[in-house]
Amino acid sequence: MRPIASFFVMALLLAAGAAHAQLYKWVGPDGKVTYSDVPPPKSAKQVEQKDLSDGAASTAALPYELAQAARNHPVTLYTGEKCEPCDEGRSYLKQRGVPFAEKTVTSNEDIARLKQLTSQSRLPVLTIGRNKQAGFASDAWGSALSAAGYPESSMLPKTYRQPATEAVAPRAKVEQTAQRGQPAAGSAAETSTHSTQSAPPATGNAPPGFRF
Numbered sequence: 180m181r182p183i184a185s186f187f188v189m190a191l192l193l194a195a196g197a198a199h200a201q202l203y204k205w206v207g208p209d210g211k212v213t214y215s216d217v218p219p220p221k222s223a224k225q226v227e228q229k230d231l232s233d234g235a236a237s238t239a240a241l242p243y244e245l246a247q248a249a250r251n252h253p254v255t256l257y258t259g260e261k262c263e264p265c266d267e268g269r270s271y272l273k274q275r276g277v278p279f280a281e282k283t284v285t286s287n288e289d290i291a292r293l294k295q296l297t298s299q300s301r302l303p304v305l306t307i308g309r310n311k312q313a314g315f316a317s318d319a320w321g322s323a324l325s326a327a328g329y330p331e332s333s334m335l336p337k338t339y340r341q342p343a344t345e346a347v348a349p350r351a352k353v354e355q356t357a358q359r360g361q362p363a364a365g366s367a368a369e370t371s372t373h374s375t376q377s378a379p380p381a382t383g384n385a386p387p388g389f390r391f
Contacts (some may be wrong), residue, residue: 214295226340241278242334252308252327253337257293257347264315265303271317275342276333277324296347306309 197224204214205223213219219226232274241249256272256279258265273277284293284302305312305320307327312320324330 198298216352240336240338242336243332244328244330245276246279248328249278252310252329254329255306256281256389257282257284257297257299257302257304257306258282259302262302268303268305268315268320269282271315271320274333275321275329275331275337277329278335278339278341280342282347283344284347286346286348288350289346292348 204212205219205226206212207224208222224289234277253369254272254277256265256268258269258281269281270280282289282293284290288302293304294300297306297313299313301313303313305315305323308324310323310327312323
């Protein structure tokens with residue numbers, strides 16, 4: 180019986196790892212649009228499901244231990260322009276040898292999308308599977324990465340290439356949505372489980388409502 184029990188435990192763990200990176204969008208009976216990482220109720224309409232690991236770092240050709248961590252707990256770093264903590268966080272991940280996707284926050288659309296995904300308004304934001312870290316703190320990031328199974332020191336092969344940096348809300352998708360006459364994600368016409376409130380003007384190079 181032990182091999183069978185072990186099989187089911189492993190299956191549950193794999194299922195949990197695969198489910199962590201999903202975002203659901205649906206319309207309720209009252210017409211309210213909701214975003215959540217929890218599956219919608221059966222009464223929901225126009226359900227859409229988004230894999231948040233899109234654009235995540237590739238696990239091809241990675242050592243087994245590192246590849247498993249990257250598949251089960253993909254890492255995404257959200258950064259802003261002229262953000263020193265963001266630069267420090269990026270350098271930390273590279274030094275430790277963590278494969279990660281980087282998303283930039285430079286527009287109102289990016290801000291709305293980031294708040295929907297992480298409910299954070301402080302940069303940088305690091306997500307390790309479901310774990311979310313706001314602001315750079317090497318001890319906290321290191322503990323979270325270790326808990327997710329990432330090696331303590333770099334195991335990245337010399338041939339590894341970092342994925343290209345992308346905006347949190349790619350402009351092409353925002354423009355296509357606007358052309359179809361639909362409200363863009365995070366607009367006033369939609370209500371999210373992570374509500375976006377009016378933010379004070381930014382200072383310096385920080386996006387509105389964000390702090391480093």
